[in-house]
Amino acid sequence: MHDWIDGLCDVLDIDVEIDEALVLDLAREAAHNVERPAAPITTYLLGYAAAVHDADPDTIEELAGKAMALAERFGGEDVSADDFEDATDELVDVD
Secondary structure (H helix, E strand, C coil): CHHHHHHHHHHHCCCCCCCHHHHHHHHHHHHHHCCCCHHHHHHHHHHHHHHHCCCCHHHHHHHHHHHHHHHHHHHCCCCCHHHHHHHHHHHHCCC
C-alpha cells in the first residue's frame, strides 16, 4: 500500500503525509452504513474539506470523525433530515 501511495503522490505531484488507517476506517464506515459507492466519494470529500480548511492532521482527524458519525447515523433506522443538517452545521465550525 505504501508503494501505491508514494507512486500516486508522485503522479499527482503532491507531497503529503496520509493517515491511511483513518481514511480506510472512514471508507469502511461509509461503505457499510451508506452504500459501497459512498466509500470513495466520502474519502474524496474528506480530502477536499481538508484542503478547503487548510487542515492540519488533528483537524483532518476531527473532520473524519464527524463524517464517520454521520455515516453511522445514516445507517441507523431513525434517520431524519435534521440529522444531516446538524452534521453540516458542525462541519462549518471547523475553522
